[in-house]
Amino acid sequence: MADHNTREGKFKREFGGVAIGGALAAFLVSPLLKFANPVALAIAGLLAGMGLLGLYNARVVSGVKPVAEKLAWCFLFAGGCAAAFALVYAQEASSQLDRYCRVLQSRLIQADREHKALGNAKDVFQTLQCRPQGEVFVETQHDAGQ
Numbered sequence: 176m177a178d179h180n181t182r183e184g185k186f187k188r189e190f191g192g193v194a195i196g197g198a199l200a201a202f203l204v205s206p207l208l209k210f211a212n213p214v215a216l217a218i219a220g221l222l223a224g225m226g227l228l229g230l231y232n233a234r235v236v237s238g239v240k241p242v243a244e245k246l247a248w249c250f251l252f253a254g255g256c257a258a259a260f261a262l263v264y265a266q267e268a269s270s271q272l273d274r275y276c277r278v279l280q281s282r283l284i285q286a287d288r289e290h291k292a293l294g295n296a297k298d299v300f301q302t303l304q305c306r307p308q309g310e311v312f313v314e315t316q317h318d319a320g321q
Contacts, residue, residue, distance in 0.1 A: 182235045193227065210268035211261045219257035226250030276305035 201208075208216075229247030233239050279300055286296070 182237075186231060186234045190227070190230070204262060204265075207262060207265040207269060210265035210272070212264050215257050215261035215264065219254045219261060222250050222254030222257060224254075226252075226254055272303065272305070273308060276300065276303060277308040279303075279305065280308055
């Protein structure tokens with residue numbers, strides 16, 4: 176019997192893209208991973224792994240009860256929910272940091288225009304890995320003289 180006609184061959188054909196999809200998803204959400212709840216991500220990975228293992232056993236190993244496949248799908252669904260929770264949390268944390276960085280950036284620009292020192296605000300901006308927020312125009316000495 177050809178490999179693609181066996182239970183294992185069918186499983187590989189049906190779920191072979193899961194690893195590629197997981198790698199692509201990890202690449203696309205990597206900017207948010209530093210803000211994600213690590214416990215929620217660990218739980219999501221554990222549940223998804225258990226679900227995939229259970230689904231493999233339910234589809235490939237003979238003699239496994241049909242309820243095992245339903246249970247495996249429940250594990251996969253719960254893992255997806257945990258991952259979604261972690262990403263929502265990460266998005267909120269990222270938005271809060273962006274708001275804080277915007278305020279810090281406006282203070283830095285205002286202090287630069289007024290030639291005031293803000294202490295360690297520049298260091299805080301870099302330490303928090305802030306990126307410029309919105310459209311920023313800083314008038315230089317050359318521009319002011321014209």
